[in-house]
Amino acid sequence: MREKALIKEGKLLPSEYSRRRERDIAYLMELKEENLLFPYYTEAGLNGRLNYRPGPELHGGWDSPLSQIRGTFTGHWLSAAARLYQETGDSRLKAKADYITAEIGRCQEANGGEWAFPIPEKYLYGLKEGRHFWAPQYVCHKVMMGLLDMYQYAGNSGALTILRGCADWFFRFIRDICADTMADMMDREETGGIMELWADLYDVTGDPRHLELMRRYERTRLTGPLLEGRDVLTNMHANATIPEIHGCARAYEVTGEQRYRDIAESYWRLAVEERMPFATGGQTDAEVWTPRKKQAARLSDMNQEHCVVYNMIRLADYLYRFSGEKKYQDYIELNLHNGLLAQGFWEARALDGALEPHVPDSGIVCYYLPLAPGSVKKWGRKTEDFWCCHCTAVQANARYREWIWYQDQEEITAAQYIPSEVTTQIGNSRVTLTMKESDLGGNYLQIFEVAENIPVRPEFSGMDITVSVQEPTDFLLRLRSPWWLKGKARIFLDGEKEIPYSEKDGYLCIERKWEETQRLTIELPKGLTSWPLADEEETVAFLDGPVLLAGLTPHARMLYGNRHMPERLLAADHEREWEAWKGGFRTVGQEKNFRLIPLKEIGRECYTVYFPVKEREENNKA
Incomplete structure (x- = not known):
């Protein structure tokens, strides 16, 4: 199966996106290892000292010691840390992540060599028997997700060893569960993206048991109606279902079976195209999908759960890589600006000229993005809440670079206009592309021509893309033509000559022999x-x-x-x-x-x- 691939050797350049990333890193580093590991130690019997007194920073909210989903955040922490390390090379972050991984391995050994989770095994056995526990398979998925990302993005081989042991436990767990009981378990409590995890692991190991786990964790009571084209989403919990569809999308990638892709595309059509997003690009009210094209009665203080924004961006990315259709990237752009940037790692601007020292007000994440008149955002705190959206906030702000540049053989696509740099290989030539915002303002202390030519706020967005090649190289550069374009885009070479381009499938296409270093300036009229x-x-x-x-x-x-x-x-x-x-x-x-x-x-x-x-x-x- 051929699809567009992310160019992995990339990094963000200075912009609002990189500032959010840096706040994410600072937050990950601020959290204490002993508190991230506390529920793992407890479950493994390693916290049993007489008169033990946990520190005052011990996590509260959904990560508190008595929460049934305690320890979930640590899996997301590992996932974010691994991806951020691959991008930035931050050795402090890697050392901390490696230590946490090793300690989870120590807990696994104390538990008998398989169970490495921060909750008791009886939670899953009870779920199997029809008892209610709060999403134990969801918890297990997040832990395993973090471990797999530590292996794939941070090169920690021990993480894969721990994960193999976890998979052994799950394979034994499902052996005697019939299809109806599995379906009941999935209807009863969220499983997160555990099907996607098994697909990811199978892609790494090739172990047929991991493929069997993937197939068993398909939620057939959801995927069956989706294949029939039935709208079963109205008033259904959104974020419980989106990760299950990620599992189908990933299953299509690792097996090539068309039905899995059909399920993912059907879900998208019903959730987005037939439902219509809010102006933010997102959807949902009180965590459920609204009725199709019914929005006026659903504006509230509980619109647009952050987890839904993040996970729908991920689904759009899957479907874009399958099809190359621009509509998915238009959707991602709306949700980046009006979802992730609007809901995560906000920090008030400090007035540099103030006479008194001022520490900016800040917030980690908004669980919801209210859209009712007279709304106020409610920001989560550093250690007191740990909602599910805390979890996706640290992941989302670690992944901006992953939604910008894509490659299909000798074709490179700039899907998002975010300052960044990537390096890839085309033929025998190493190719580096650097994207920055055009200087449309000029230094206010100096005389610049741009200040004379643009005296008022410009009615276009400007980006500079520099292409550097080791040797003259032919390839097609595609630039997304965004839905909001208010006129014909203009492209200049080396700041002077306006050059022609073709338009195809919603992209501005430049095909030429690139030599040494050349700079394109793109003007995108907006309004x-x-x-x-x-x-x-x-x-x-x-x-x-x-x-x-x-x-x-x-x-x-x-x-x-x-x-x-x-x-x-x-x-x-x-x-x-x-x-x-x-x-x-x-x-x-x-x-x-x-x-x-x-x-x-x-x-x-x-x-x-x-x-x-x-x-x-x-x-x-x-």
Whole structure:
């Protein structure tokens, strides 16, 4: 099976994405090893000292010692640390991750050589007997996921040894479970992405037992209706099901069986295309899929669970690599700006010129992204909450580089416009591509031509892509033509000559012989777009390019004008700050005007996203 592959030798360059990544690394390093390992030690009998007093930083919330899913976060921690180490080479992070992995191995030995998890085995045996325990297979999946990532991304061979022992336990566990009991267990409690994990492990080991585990963990009561095209998603828990579909997508990759891909594509069609996303690009209310194209009654303080955003981005990535269809990358872009950046690792801007020292306010993750009028984000804390969204936040902010560059033989695609650098091989030549934001501002202390030519906020997004080759090399460079484009894109070579390009399947295509080092400058015209509610078209949100704007108002104020012409409703506001262009707007010509700023910049402000828009009534004189 041929598909587009991620170019793995890549890294982020300075931007908002790299800043979020660095906050992620700092958070991972701040958490103490003994607290990450506490439930593992307890389960293995290694915490049994008389009068033991845990430190005051012991994790609370969902990771507390009495939680039935304790220790889950540690698996996500390992996954994030492994991927971040591969990108950054941070030796401190690797040393910490290697130590945690080794200690889980020590716990496995104390448990008899197979069980390496932070919960009792009786949780799974009880689930098998029909008793209720909170998602024990979900917990096991996250631990094994972290171990496998430590092997694949951080080169820790001991992690694979531990994982093989875990797989031995699970293979014995399922041997005498009939299909109906397996289905009941999956209906009763979340399994996470355990099917995907078994597919990943089979791809590494080739062990037929791991393939058998993959097949047994397909949730047939979900996949059967999906293959029939039935919409079984309305009011169904979203994040319990998306990882199960990841399992089918990964199963297609490792087996080539078409039915697995059909399941994943059917889920996407029902969840996204027939349901219609909110203006953020995301979906769900109170963790369930809303009815198809019914949104007005589902705006609340519990929209858009962070886990759903992250896992739907992952599903879109799978389907993009299978098909190459641009729509999946358009979806990812919306959810990057208005999901991951809007919900994770926020930090208030410190005023550098302040007379008093100021520590910026911050938050780790928003479990939900409220979309009701007068919403306020609720940020999770460092050690007191540990929701499932804490888990996906540390993973998501470790993976931005994975959704930018793809390669298919002698064709390279820039799928996202995120400052980054990748190196790959085409024929006998080593090729390096560097993407940075074009300098559209200029240093405010010096005279620059750009400041004279662009005196107000530009109505286009500019990116510079530098292509360096060892020797002259022919290949096709494809640049995604985003859905929000407001005119014809322009491409310049070495900052001067405008060059032609072809357009195919939603991509700007440049095919040429690349020599030494050449720089492309891409101008993508952008502007305002109105995004209506699916079932209330006169109520709209506003996007600037892919970036959703939030009104700094506690009310869904009525706006008067033409909703199809948002540029007449909004005007630029506080557009410049030193050498940088800002993304703010203000309403114009309204009874009470207010400001709007990108939703991803909102921290603790009260905001409203959707506004009713009414045409003005004109006085008709006889």
